[in-house]
Amino acid sequence: MGADDHGHREYVINATVQSASLTPTVEDYLKAIYRLSSQGVVAATGDIAGLLDVSAPSASWMVKRLSEAGLIEHVPYRGVRLTRKGRRAALHTLRRHRILEVYLVKRLGYEWDDVHEEAERLEHAVSGKLIERMAAALGDPRYDPHGAPIPTSEGEIEQVDLVTLAEAAVGATVEFRQVSDEDPDRLRYLAEQKLTPGTRMTVLERQRFNGTITVRVGNATRVVGQELAGALLCREVAA
Amino acid sequence: MGADDHGHREYVINATVQSASLTPTVEDYLKAIYRLSSQGVVAATGDIAGLLDVSAPSASWMVKRLSEAGLIEHVPYRGVRLTRKGRRAALHTLRRHRILEVYLVKRLGYEWDDVHEEAERLEHAVSGKLIERMAAALGDPRYDPHGAPIPTSEGEIEQVDLVTLAEAAVGATVEFRQVSDEDPDRLRYLAEQKLTPGTRMTVLERQRFNGTITVRVGNATRVVGQELAGALLCREVAA
């Protein structure tokens, strides 16, 4: 060692990771990688950079560190995948984030379009004790305000196959289950339209070229644009 | 410039400070300086280092930066004093800390000996909006669980002259008003002894050499050691 100084100085990550604190930055990277590799797909360094809004070299540098720490597996120029340790850490942070979101909505009068940013900061600062107290006070919720499943404190997460409304077959009845918490405008729009998780819709028609979808909600008929339809995660329902 | 490079590289603090985020570290330093210079006394660099458990050079370096940012006035080798801007920032953080402490106790079942550490981390992460929601939910509390006054959102703080029980005159009746939140053991002991802020005590006797104080609380007589007595901040009461 010592001879191979590749530009950035080298240091070993100090985390034992058991639950010994990862830095907020590391937690954010792990969450991003988790999101990108939902189906076991490898995440590209560039996608990580894009999601976290950092430069590609920054992401590349962090990937190296994470890999050295045993939190991810990295095949240079190929991509990245969470190890069991990394996945555990990511789900740990995700649990915090989602419990916080529920708490802010249910106990402090936040709107569902307004909780993401706050939770994003708090998830790195709350103790495990506080999160479990919040969870208990809320009756151990299983979903966050946007319908996303909350990992258990043991690190398990419900895995349901959802399709976007954009993908649903004409004639199918689906239940709107989940939407990303990251776009406040979209969330406000959905709230205005009374389109919240749990709503059942029947796909009546799909427009050929603009991708617009017509659905029946209750007795009303509604037209959903392509972009929005692609963001609404739904479960196919028998009837 | 450029020629006078005194070891540490130079950079200008980027904070406009209006309410633009100071780093957590800066907030901690300002809080420490506020505590040390309660009565307008200058705070020594070494005391700041001691309170924050950092080395003297670290404190000295930060003092320089804080001074450049207009948050403190620094006379080298003499000491440090908060500017109006610095005081505002310190009280801002203190408000967050104390609101959080009340919230944790009243809404999440925390014990008063257990809130300091949690609040210490959260105070840097919560938004102003969240703090004001918590404050409103609590009915705008004026004191934290340890009796410390909570600065208003405008940055005003109640200034009451308190004496420690150790200083109270024999024969005097005092009301226990406030105790530091930083020593969990002491707080647990006080809770066990049912000695909480609001308790009235009459000083019956002060032992000559060990400083032990005998007080009457209600109908009971209690002996309070010197160290503990020095930590109990009291208000002198007429009767």
Next chain:
DNA sequence: TCTTAAGTTTAGAGTAGTCTAATAACGAGA
């Protein structure tokens, strides 16, 4: 007034990130 101890600051280096610019590797089409 001189010396010395205590306390403060400077010197210089390390850590965990950030960035831009330059280089290297991959993979798709000719």
Next chain:
DNA sequence: TCTCGTTATTAGACTACTCTAAACTTAAGA
């Protein structure tokens, strides 16, 4: 198989802190 565009990584610098060791100030005692 070669070339070229895209993507990834390395090079090197900067920030906001941390530290130890050394130098400097101040205040107090002889």
